[in-house]
Amino acid sequence: MWPVTARTDRLLLANAIMGQFLTGVATRIFIISLPTLAKALDADILAISWALIAYQFAGISLSVVFGRLGDIHGRYAIYGLGFAIMTVSFLLCGLAPNAMSLIVFRFIQGLGAAMIASATRVLAMEAMPEGSEGRANGYMTMGFHGGLLIGPPLGGLVIDLLSWRWIFFLLIPMGVTGVVLTLMRARRRRPAPVGHAASIDYLGATLLIALTVMLTLLLDRRSAETIGAERTGVMALVLGATLLGFLAHERRAVNPVMNLALFRIRMFTFSSLSLLLLATTQSVLGFLMPFYIQDVLHFSPSFMGLIFLAAPVFTIGLATVSGRLTDRIGPRVPASIGVLMTMAAFAIGLFLRMDSHWILPTIMLGLVGVGSGFFNTPNQAAIIGSVPREYRGFATGMVQTIFGVSTLLGISLGGVLLTLAFRYYAGIADATPSAAHPQAFVAAMRVTYLACLVLLAVALLASQMRGGTKIVAASGST
Numbered sequence: 001m002w003p004v005t006a007r008t009d010r011l012l013l014a015n016a017i018m019g020q021f022l023t024g025v026a027t028r029i030f031i032i033s034l035p036t037l038a039k040a041l042d043a044d045i046l047a048i049s050w051a052l053i054a055y056q057f058a059g060i061s062l063s064v065v066f067g068r069l070g071d072i073h074g075r076y077a078i079y080g081l082g083f084a085i086m087t088v089s090f091l092l093c094g095l096a097p098n099a100m101s102l103i104v105f106r107f108i109q110g111l112g113a114a115m116i117a118s119a120t121r122v123l124a125m126e127a128m129p130e131g132s133e134g135r136a137n138g139y140m141t142m143g144f145h146g147g148l149l150i151g152p153p154l155g156g157l158v159i160d161l162l163s164w165r166w167i168f169f170l171l172i173p174m175g176v177t178g179v180v181l182t183l184m185r186a187r188r189r190r191p192a193p194v195g196h197a198a199s200i201d202y203l204g205a206t207l208l209i210a211l212t213v214m215l216t217l218l219l220d221r222r223s224a225e226t227i228g229a230e231r232t233g234v235m236a237l238v239l240g241a242t243l244l245g246f247l248a249h250e251r252r253a254v255n256p257v258m259n260l261a262l263f264r265i266r267m268f269t270f271s272s273l274s275l276l277l278l279a280t281t282q283s284v285l286g287f288l289m290p291f292y293i294q295d296v297l298h299f300s301p302s303f304m305g306l307i308f309l310a311a312p313v314f315t316i317g318l319a320t321v322s323g324r325l326t327d328r329i330g331p332r333v334p335a336s337i338g339v340l341m342t343m344a345a346f347a348i349g350l351f352l353r354m355d356s357h358w359i360l361p362t363i364m365l366g367l368v369g370v371g372s373g374f375f376n377t378p379n380q381a382a383i384i385g386s387v388p389r390e391y392r393g394f395a396t397g398m399v400q401t402i403f404g405v406s407t408l409l410g411i412s413l414g415g416v417l418l419t420l421a422f423r424y425y426a427g428i429a430d431a432t433p434s435a436a437h438p439q440a441f442v443a444a445m446r447v448t449y450l451a452c453l454v455l456l457a458v459a460l461l462a463s464q465m466r467g468g469t470k471i472v473a474a475s476g477s478t
Helices: 010-031 034-040 045-073 075-095 099-117 120-127 133-161 172-188 202-219 221-227 229-252 260-264 266-296 301-307 310-329 332-349 359-385 389-426 438-465
Strands: none
Touching (some): 010 045, 034 045, 120 359, 120 389, 266 389, 266 438, 301 359
């Protein structure tokens, strides 16, 4: 592990930003290419969606494990290997002859992305002076959302001018740059102090991976349909039993992969809870809004793409502002402002109609972007900075896992609430939500947004309860 420097290590900071930017671009550029990929590889939407699920599996299940491995054995090996694996996977995905091979190569890509994501924020914090946790995480937020912003237009342009294969080939130079930056910085690092490295909790890591995979299968509707609804109840019981076994093992383990004592840290626990709730509601919004804009308001996909730019633009613009504010007054105020801005977005959603002006959903997405800009930087800084330094990799992995689970939970929750409310308003017991009944669809969407407001109220309470005005790392004995 490397100590926080007295001055900013620009090379290390640039390396960390590159990791965030690459994962952001790779995530969004793939999503917008799904229809093209399905047609080119002669696959239906369910089959090609497994390429997305495979990537999610790797990220959700392995981020915490790789973060802990980095805590124990050093982050540069994990981080550099992540860039190398992603670079090779870009080449393999670009050469994929069919959907099945693309799914396998995307899982490999998710493996590399999990390695990168488990270390980026920790490396950024180690690159900057003590007390700069907010600014460091602000740069990370800018890097990732910059990738999300550039990904869709870049992917669309490449597909139109070249072919879908080039959306992967184009990312190879970025991956190579990450490998080079990692090697350059690794040569300059100070030797790690000699000592006995902590052992790895292999059983705990295996149980954690099994837990996250089962949770993903249960929350993801496409996965649930594949394994069969009649098996989901059995899997839920297996999940519960595995969770109990995991908790019992982690309490006894000498060096657990998930130190349960960390949840006694007030700032870590309530910051994690507020992230889970806020990210879940944002996932609901991201899931429902495209159907409303395109199928109810009847705007084109390209115009909808412009509307969706509102969120990342505000997030990128405010990331460093909230970071400096966090370093000055602590994370509670800026993070709570972020929750309030997100609540304002959903409050506007309660007034959407079948004929609303496009400016209303644009304002909603803009407010979500403002909320993310204020919330993400201080909240992630609080999660990572509040734990003992030897557990910062684990905390970074937790952030990535929470985001992944929240995405699936939001889609699952949004689908369930929308379906129940739609059936009530449409008066059809087995109806599937559809813009063919726009009045019932919009009414059901408003009910779903109201439920999100309730979750956000709990998130605001959790944000206030995180305590403390400054981010202080807990002692290693916690």
